[in-house]
Amino acid sequence: MQYRKLGKSGLLVSEMALGNWITHGAQVDDTTAQACVDAALDSGITTFDTADVYSETRAESILGESLKGIRRESIELCTKVFHPTGTGHNDKGLSRKHIMEACHASLRRLQTDYIDVYYAHRFDSTVSLEETFLAFSDLVRQGKVLYVGVSEWTAEQIKLGAALARELRVPFVASQPQYSMLWRVIEAEVIPACEREGIGQVVWSPLAQGILSGKYAPDKPIPEGSRASTIAGSPFFERLAGQWLRKEVLQAVERIRPIAQESGLTLPQLAVAWVLQNPQVSSAIIGASKPEQVKENVKAAGVTLDTEVMRQINTILNGVSEFDPSKTG
Secondary structure, three states: OOEEEOOOOOOEEEOEEEEOOOOEOOOEOHHHHHHHHHHHHHOOOOEEEOOOOHHHHHHHHHHHHHOOOOOHHHOEEEEEEOOOOOOOOOOOOOOHHHHHHHHHHHHHHHOOOOEEEEEEOOOOOOOOHHHHHHHHHHHHHOOOEEEEEEEOOOHHHHHHHHHHHHHHOOOEEEEEOEOOOOEOOOOOOHHHHHHHHOOEEEEEOOOOOOHHHOOOOOOOOOOOOOHHHHOOOOHHHHHHHHOOOOHHHHHHHHHHHHHHHHOOOOHHHHHHHHHHOOOOEEEEEEOOOOHHHHHHHHHHOOOOOOHHHHHHHHHHOOOOOEOOHHHOO
């Protein structure tokens, strides 16, 4: 495992992070969750990503329990605030009230005194940025949050947030967008804006919701037990994964498999390694429903893909990958 600076901050993060979206408290039992966390630690992963809304707050609690006994200073623990965590009218958004209450609740569930990176999970157009960043500023001053980040904000929103962060002396250092060789919408605007502001990318879904795992073959049924087989009825997940379950996309992915093999990698390892070639990416978040997946995916750490491999991938995915920056968020 290698470690990279998060933007221009002094914080080092593992270039691969373990996330527990849709796994802890949902797809896997607590014993398996513990095994995945242990496998991550054994592999050199020190950065762990969760959110209060994941599995209706259970994901935070399970992660906190799984990390009990680990020297706190040896890991980077990250979570998020925005989405509803209760039924009250103030149990959502980026108001001062919700941020403060959500942070304290996350600290209790994670069994920690502080959060390394606290993300605004989405942009809140109903609350002034001043109110949001003043709340973040106070949490930083209190030592409950060390650094601040945002997830799925547009370039303009990031620019405005960064200006306020400078004024309030808030260490705004991270952006957490979706990014993969299929989903490249951040390249045109978000990444340049973040580079100017010294903000690093901690990207989610480098396997494009599992499409780049190679599990899905064109003209064949969706495998039982796969992520795509479990998303029926969820508009959010159907939109994310369903957009890639097209014949032309799956055929293109199949054409990438030999490139992975020639590079001595599996297709998922190539997908993660591809994301990590971008110098603005500080860390790529991987998910796992079994410890073996962690052990396999971390083999992408430290891999350098040559320019010819990158060119071949771009050629194969020409007309398939999404680049439209308006789709951010």
